[in-house]
Amino acid sequence: MYNASQKYKDGIYGESRANKGRVTFDVSDITASSDVASISTSGEFALSNKAQLTNKVRGMTNNLATLEQDRFKLDGSFSFADDTLSNNGEVGWASDMICNPLGEFLQTNLIPDPMFKTGVAGWFKPGFDQLSWNGSVFNPISGQNGVMYLYDGAGQPLTTGYAYRNVPNRPTAAHSVKAVVKLLKGDINSINCGGTMYYTDLSYTDLTWTNSATTRVARPDLGANVYELTATLTPSGGRTVSNIDCRISHQDTLETELYLYAIQLEQSPTPSTTIVDGTARPQVTVAFNADHSSVGLTVTFDPVGNEWATDFTITAYDSSDNVIVSYPYTGNSLAQVTAEGQLTNYRKVTVTITKWSVPNRRARVSEIDFGIVKVYTGELGLISMQLTEEMDLTTGELPSPEFQFTVDNSSREFNILNPVGFYKSLQQKQQVIAEIGLELDDGSIEWVPVGNYFLWEWQSDEGSLTSTFYARTGLDLMSNVPYEQLTENPSSLRQLAIYVFGLCGITNYSVDPALDSILTNSMAQKVNCKDVLQMIALAGCANVYVTRDNVITVKAVPAPTSSVDTISLNEQYAEPRIVLDKVVKQVDVKYWTDLSTGVVTSSAAVGVTLGDTLTLEGNTLINTTDRAAIVGQWILAQKNNRAIYNINWRGNQAHEVGDVVTIGTSYGTGLNAYVTRTELKYEGYVQSTTEARGVAN
Structure with a gap:
C-alpha cells in the first residue's frame, strides 16, 4: 500500500470525499535525454x-x-540532509550563487587594495558594517538588508549622506570612489558619490565633505534603473591622507531610495574591472551528441519549495553554436514553464537565470524536458482515466499494468491533419504520470501516484472531440529483446535478473536479495527477456509486479498474516462475489541439467487425494531436483489461496497489487486476502473493482 499520511487514511473513507485526477504527459523527443553528451x-x-x-x-x-x-526552520517544513549526497534522493541542481535581497543574481568583482591595513576591507556590501555619519540614520526595509532610505531620523531628507568605511594610512594621492546602485525612488541626478579625507596635520573639526563631480553611467546589463557612480577625491595642499570615509549622498529635498550593490575605494587611476558583473549568472547548459527536434522546451524549477525563476532565458543553439531561438521571460510566477514552438536540429540548450522569486536564495532547477510537459486535471481538460494492474501469485503469467486516459481535444491539437498540432510530436515511450488526489479537511490535496508509464498507442475520437491515450510499463518493452544462452554460465538468479534488465536498458528495477543464494546455469534457448524474467521468478519462488513508480520488482509476497487496510461493507456497492478455484493435489516440475535433458520432480499436497495436477516443464533455469521440489511446494502453497473475491466498491487509490487487505462481509469476521487485480476508474470521482485471493475457510 502506498505510504499515505494519516490525514489521507482518515479521509479516504469519509461519507463525502472529493477526489482529483492529474495526468502529466511529456510530449518530448524520447531520444534527447539518452543522448546527452x-x-x-x-x-x-x-x-x-x-x-x-x-x-x-x-x-x-x-x-x-x-x-x-x-x-x-524547525517547524517540520524542512528536512536535514544526509552527509552522503546519494542518500538524499532527488535534489536537482542548485547554484553556488545566492541572489541578493532583490532576488537578483549579480557577481561582485571587488579588488582588494594592497595599501589597506591588514584585515581592513576596502569595499562595502549590504549587510556588513553600516556606519552612520553626521546624524544620518540607516533605515533598511524589514527583511531586505541594503535597501536605503536617504533621510534622517526625523523623517527629513538628508543632504550629508553616509559614511561606510574608514581606510587608514593612505599616501598623498588622489583616490576614486566607485559604486553601483539601483534607483528605487527619486532622481538619479541628485545622487552624489564622494567622501571625507582625513589629514595627519588637521583635527576632525577642520574636515569638510569632498564633493567632487560624480559620473553616472547606466548599467542596463544589470537591469533597469541601475547606475555606476564614480567620483575622484583629491587631497588639498599636498597634505598626507590618514583616513578616508566613502559616501553616497543626495542633494535634493525629494525622498530618494537606493539599493547599493557594492562600493569600492581605489587609489587612482581607477581599475578597469567593473565592480559588479552582469554576465556571471546561474546557468545550466545541456549539450548533445547529435541534433534533436521537439515541439518546445520545459523547465521545472523547485515545486517542492514553491520557488522559481522570475526572470530567465531559455536558448537553443545549433551544432555551430549559433542561436536558433531564445525565449526571454520576465515576471514569471510558475514553478514549471513551457516554451512552445517547433525547434529543429538543436545541439545545445541553456537556461540562464537572472532573478529568483525569493530573496537571498540559490537558483534551483529540478528538470529540463526537451519538449512540452502538459498537465491535465479535471479543470484542465482531463475527462477520465483508468488503471488495470494484476499480479499472478504463482507467476504463471506476467501481466503488465495498463493505463488509459482521455482528454478534451476540442482545440484539435492532437488531430493528425492539424499542421501546428502535437500529433506529429507523439512518440512511443513518452512519459505519462498519473495521480489521484484526495482533498483533505484543510483544503489541501494529497496526491497518490497511480503509475509512471510509457505512451503506447493513441487515437483522436472525432465524434466526441476527445483524444484517448494508452500507456504501458517497461515490462512490455522486455518482450522485444531476445535472450539465448546455449552453454553453461553459472550465476545466481539475482545476478541473471540484473543482467537481463541491463540487456533491455532498464534501470528502474528491484530484485530480492534472497535470489542471490539460488544458483542457475543461465541456459535458455530462443526466448525473450520478459520470458526469462518469468523463469527467474519461478525458479526463485518470487512474484513479479510493477510499482506505481514504474519499478519492476521481483520479490516473494509475504504471508497474509496481517492486513494493511480493510474494505468494509460500508465501502462496497454489493456483497463481494466469491468463487473457489480448483483444488491442486500435485505439481510436477521438470529440472534441466542441460538444454536437452530434463527430469521431473513431483510435489504432492498433504492429505489431498482429489484435484488437478499442474506441470511446469519449460523452465531451464531450474537445474537441480532440490530446487524443483522447492518450486513445486511453493506453487502448491500459492494455489491454496483458492477463494477469489470480486469487490465492486468506492476504491482507494493507495491500494497496490500484493497488498493484504481484510474484506468485510455480512457474516461478521473479515477475511484476509492478497490484492491480485485492480481496476481503478476516475471520472471526477473514483470507483474500483478489486480481485483478491485468500485461503478458503
Whole structure:
C-alpha cells in the first residue's frame, strides 16, 4: 500500500470525499535525454546533482534545510540532509550563487587594495558594517538588508549622506570612489558619490565633505534603473591622507531610495574591472551528441519549495553554436514553464537565470524536458482515466499494468491533419504520470501516484472531440529483446535478473536479495527477456509486479498474516462475489541439467487425494531436483489461496497489487486476502473493482 499520511487514511473513507485526477504527459523527443553528451553549470552547491536534470523527475524528494534565508526552520517544513549526497534522493541542481535581497543574481568583482591595513576591507556590501555619519540614520526595509532610505531620523531628507568605511594610512594621492546602485525612488541626478579625507596635520573639526563631480553611467546589463557612480577625491595642499570615509549622498529635498550593490575605494587611476558583473549568472547548459527536434522546451524549477525563476532565458543553439531561438521571460510566477514552438536540429540548450522569486536564495532547477510537459486535471481538460494492474501469485503469467486516459481535444491539437498540432510530436515511450488526489479537511490535496508509464498507442475520437491515450510499463518493452544462452554460465538468479534488465536498458528495477543464494546455469534457448524474467521468478519462488513508480520488482509476497487496510461493507456497492478455484493435489516440475535433458520432480499436497495436477516443464533455469521440489511446494502453497473475491466498491487509490487487505462481509469476521487485480476508474470521482485471493475457510 502506498505510504499515505494519516490525514489521507482518515479521509479516504469519509461519507463525502472529493477526489482529483492529474495526468502529466511529456510530449518530448524520447531520444534527447539518452543522448546527452554533457551537463555543465556556472557553479554548483554541495547539495546539488546536475546529473539529475534529465532523469524525468520533476521535483525534489525532500525540502532540504540549508543556510539560506528562511531555509532553516524547525517547524517540520524542512528536512536535514544526509552527509552522503546519494542518500538524499532527488535534489536537482542548485547554484553556488545566492541572489541578493532583490532576488537578483549579480557577481561582485571587488579588488582588494594592497595599501589597506591588514584585515581592513576596502569595499562595502549590504549587510556588513553600516556606519552612520553626521546624524544620518540607516533605515533598511524589514527583511531586505541594503535597501536605503536617504533621510534622517526625523523623517527629513538628508543632504550629508553616509559614511561606510574608514581606510587608514593612505599616501598623498588622489583616490576614486566607485559604486553601483539601483534607483528605487527619486532622481538619479541628485545622487552624489564622494567622501571625507582625513589629514595627519588637521583635527576632525577642520574636515569638510569632498564633493567632487560624480559620473553616472547606466548599467542596463544589470537591469533597469541601475547606475555606476564614480567620483575622484583629491587631497588639498599636498597634505598626507590618514583616513578616508566613502559616501553616497543626495542633494535634493525629494525622498530618494537606493539599493547599493557594492562600493569600492581605489587609489587612482581607477581599475578597469567593473565592480559588479552582469554576465556571471546561474546557468545550466545541456549539450548533445547529435541534433534533436521537439515541439518546445520545459523547465521545472523547485515545486517542492514553491520557488522559481522570475526572470530567465531559455536558448537553443545549433551544432555551430549559433542561436536558433531564445525565449526571454520576465515576471514569471510558475514553478514549471513551457516554451512552445517547433525547434529543429538543436545541439545545445541553456537556461540562464537572472532573478529568483525569493530573496537571498540559490537558483534551483529540478528538470529540463526537451519538449512540452502538459498537465491535465479535471479543470484542465482531463475527462477520465483508468488503471488495470494484476499480479499472478504463482507467476504463471506476467501481466503488465495498463493505463488509459482521455482528454478534451476540442482545440484539435492532437488531430493528425492539424499542421501546428502535437500529433506529429507523439512518440512511443513518452512519459505519462498519473495521480489521484484526495482533498483533505484543510483544503489541501494529497496526491497518490497511480503509475509512471510509457505512451503506447493513441487515437483522436472525432465524434466526441476527445483524444484517448494508452500507456504501458517497461515490462512490455522486455518482450522485444531476445535472450539465448546455449552453454553453461553459472550465476545466481539475482545476478541473471540484473543482467537481463541491463540487456533491455532498464534501470528502474528491484530484485530480492534472497535470489542471490539460488544458483542457475543461465541456459535458455530462443526466448525473450520478459520470458526469462518469468523463469527467474519461478525458479526463485518470487512474484513479479510493477510499482506505481514504474519499478519492476521481483520479490516473494509475504504471508497474509496481517492486513494493511480493510474494505468494509460500508465501502462496497454489493456483497463481494466469491468463487473457489480448483483444488491442486500435485505439481510436477521438470529440472534441466542441460538444454536437452530434463527430469521431473513431483510435489504432492498433504492429505489431498482429489484435484488437478499442474506441470511446469519449460523452465531451464531450474537445474537441480532440490530446487524443483522447492518450486513445486511453493506453487502448491500459492494455489491454496483458492477463494477469489470480486469487490465492486468506492476504491482507494493507495491500494497496490500484493497488498493484504481484510474484506468485510455480512457474516461478521473479515477475511484476509492478497490484492491480485485492480481496476481503478476516475471520472471526477473514483470507483474500483478489486480481485483478491485468500485461503478458503
